[in-house]
Amino acid sequence: MIMQAHFPSRSADMPAMLHAGAAWMTTAPESGNGDIGLPAAPVRHFREGAEICGEGEVADVFFKVVSGVVRTCRFLADGRRQIDAFHVAGDVFGFELGARYSLSAEAVCECGVIAHRRHVMHALAGQDEALSERLLSGVLLNLMRARQHAFLLGRKSASEKVALFLIDWAERCGDRDKVELAMTRQDIADYLGLTIETVSRTFTQFERDGFIELSGIRRIRLNGDAMLRMLNGGCARMSVAA
Amino acid sequence: MIMQAHFPSRSADMPAMLHAGAAWMTTAPESGNGDIGLPAAPVRHFREGAEICGEGEVADVFFKVVSGVVRTCRFLADGRRQIDAFHVAGDVFGFELGARYSLSAEAVCECGVIAHRRHVMHALAGQDEALSERLLSGVLLNLMRARQHAFLLGRKSASEKVALFLIDWAERCGDRDKVELAMTRQDIADYLGLTIETVSRTFTQFERDGFIELSGIRRIRLNGDAMLRMLNGGCARMSVAA
DNA sequence: CGATTTCTTGACATCCGTCAATCTCAGTGG
């Protein structure tokens, strides 16, 4: 039925655009005031593993990361976890449609965040086009990433998931070649819908294949181009690009 | 509303709140004007299978469904497809962060949609708090659903996926017991990250187990409660609720 | 009614999850 070989223009499997969160970074990340036209707010610091907000709590504020890494996630009765997203400096999280958080947020590592009152933001957005635009951009960035994530979870093999995660994370960290993983293997597994064993095995295999080089558990040098070739080429069942 | 009963605090596996798109339905769906404070716009009609917008095209408008069902999706080189979402009357789709659509939209069945100019909407939203709020709600609804979808894709077995899909679709169609599926098995498979064979087998198994009754291929009577018990109970590997 | 598409069913293959053992490494205290 439908076919794609004819659509070179329809690229963008993991579009670089998802890194365009710049609208929220108009001032230095560590500046304590909101940089989005809101009253100054203090930076709240959290230790590794600390809960920033909990699923089910009243969602009267949303957050902006100024330093460190935050994960938003959900838990199942048996203790398993699905990680919705990782957020780094400049990212905004905690947006909700309803009155309560549908996700918990936790510090992946030591981190600082600013809390903004939701109704204040909404009220101001109705009077200020630029602010309204920035607010919308923040939500849209979350939306684009969630879509991308769903796509990855739905149609990718384990090795594709890990490879795309590494490439994506490298870009978000600003360095294409050297990645400092802030999160554990378990975090990665819960983000990719895999088990920790599969993640670990995939890392090992990638190292054997020369796609990555581990120096310490969290520090990785990666050959993104080779990895992308692998993804598009024979190894994986499914091609990466559209 | 369904699962809340069991889980007062950390509930929300497939929250009923996701059906709260009412902000976009303030007037009758078939009314030709935008019902969101925008200049009147004509309803454009599409035949089954027709493309409403294409991945990669300039995203100068977003859409509101007034009748029928729309799917937003993405294609891979080998012709495989991931369906991002189904949209029914009252839903809004086609929001983008960047300048171009990252998803195609197609008519699942005969349907009517209204197109709104993006920059007009943004400009007005900056002057009108209520409108800004409604715009944000539309995007947030998309975000909540995308999160939910990712959760389902990442941590659910095939039977859980199908069951949750049926329950969700029944609610969105307004009837808890009788579902009229607008989409093919292939559509469902591509939405759930499964193959058509697995979807078909799961339907058959559900019928054997008494969870559903098929009258015709697209018309289903379902026992949602029994299905939910099954999901939370022993059959599935993973529990449904948090 | 035939033609075509869509769906169902079966047999088989495989990727990845499960279970369990072992390894690595940082921290701690003797």
Added chain:
DNA sequence: CCACTGAGATTGACGGATGTCAAGAAATCG
């Protein structure tokens, strides 16, 4: 300095859920 400890990571063996391939049934349409 070294042994002990415990959390996180790796590795192996194995099985099961789901994908793949193929045939045929059922629904749809002209």
